Amino acid sequence: MSAVASELAAPTGNTWDRVAWHWKNNPKMELWIMWWAMVGFYQLFGIVFCLMTKVMPPPKPWWDQARIVQWFNDNHYGLVWGFGIIFLVSGITASMNALIAYSMRRMSVSRSFAYSYLAIYSLSSLPGMLLTAILLSVGALRPDRDPAIICMIYDASFTAFVGTMGVFFIGTSVWMLAVMLDRNRVFPLWFGYLNICNLLTEIVVAPMWIFKEGPFAWNGVIAFWVDTLVFVVYTIAFIALLRRMILRDDFGDGPLPELEQRA
Numbered sequence: 001m002s003a004v005a006s007e008l009a010a011p012t013g014n015t016w017d018r019v020a021w022h023w024k025n026n027p028k029m030e031l032w033i034m035w036w037a038m039v040g041f042y043q044l045f046g047i048v049f050c051l052m053t054k055v056m057p058p059p060k061p062w063w064d065q066a067r068i069v070q071w072f073n074d075n076h077y078g079l080v081w082g083f084g085i086i087f088l089v090s091g092i093t094a095s096m097n098a099l100i101a102y103s104m105r106r107m108s109v110s111r112s113f114a115y116s117y118l119a120i121y122s123l124s125s126l127p128g129m130l131l132t133a134i135l136l137s138v139g140a141l142r143p144d145r146d147p148a149i150i151c152m153i154y155d156a157s158f159t160a161f162v163g164t165m166g167v168f169f170i171g172t173s174v175w176m177l178a179v180m181l182d183r184n185r186v187f188p189l190w191f192g193y194l195n196i197c198n199l200l201t202e203i204v205v206a207p208m209w210i211f212k213e214g215p216f217a218w219n220g221v222i223a224f225w226v227d228t229l230v231f232v233v234y235t236i237a238f239i240a241l242l243r244r245m246i247l248r249d250d251f252g253d254g255p256l257p258e259l260e261q262r263a
Contacts, residue, residue: 031246034099041092042235044085052082058158058219061212065147068154072139079140083133090125097121103245107182113174120171127164132157162218163209165202172199184255187241198234201227
């Protein structure tokens with residue numbers, strides 16, 4: 001029985017019966033688990049980094065020691081609880097990367113694209129997310145620490161969070177090339193150009209290692225706000241396109257069929 005036929009044979013009973021049937025019989029169940037894990041992770045990421053820890057938008061790079069120490073004191077519980085959640089769920093990024101690598105395996109391009117992406121992005125959560133979380137948690141753990149050390153932790157945290165984009169630059173380049181060379185129409189061509197927009201933002205953040213204020217500082221219009229806006233659009237786009245890819249996937253090796261028009 002084909003994947004499409006199996007899905008059409010799903011029962012029409014209550015929600016739990018449908019979930020149980022799909023869990024046992026849907027050949028795309030693993031893909032959907034990874035997709036929903038991705039959706040859940042990005043929602044948690046936004047809540048933790050924006051609302052709980054106040055890391056986004058980032059505080060000012062030119063603050064003096066007293067103001068930096070005050071920021072850690074003001075956000076003490078948000079930092080320790082918020083990053084505790086991140087440490088708990090950060091492993092979900094592996095399934096997200098696996099789903100994207102699977103989409104590349106479904107393309108007509110060499111499998112080396114998928115394996116390269118998987119290898120590169122296996123490191124992606126370390127510099128921009130986990131290193132920042134570890135450093136800020138250390139800073140919040142002992143508020144009576146020497147203010148000079150607190151300042152060093154503060155600078156290291158936000159330079160790591162905003163400025164370590166090399167992994168993402170290379171990974172996005174691999175995905176962009178795969179999309180633009182693919183003949184199986186897994187993703188539309190415009191997504192390849194969106195990848196170019198995203199990788200260009202990884203370049204413009206480089207000057208934040210030099211500037212403490214202005215558009216290229218770690219909280220600046222270009223280094224943070226433009227970069228974040230492009231990333232949000234990019235993330236929404238690839239989540240939606242991965243969902244569409246799962247719906248279209250026939251587990252073959254040729255062009256993906258288009259979705260049937262529904263009345």
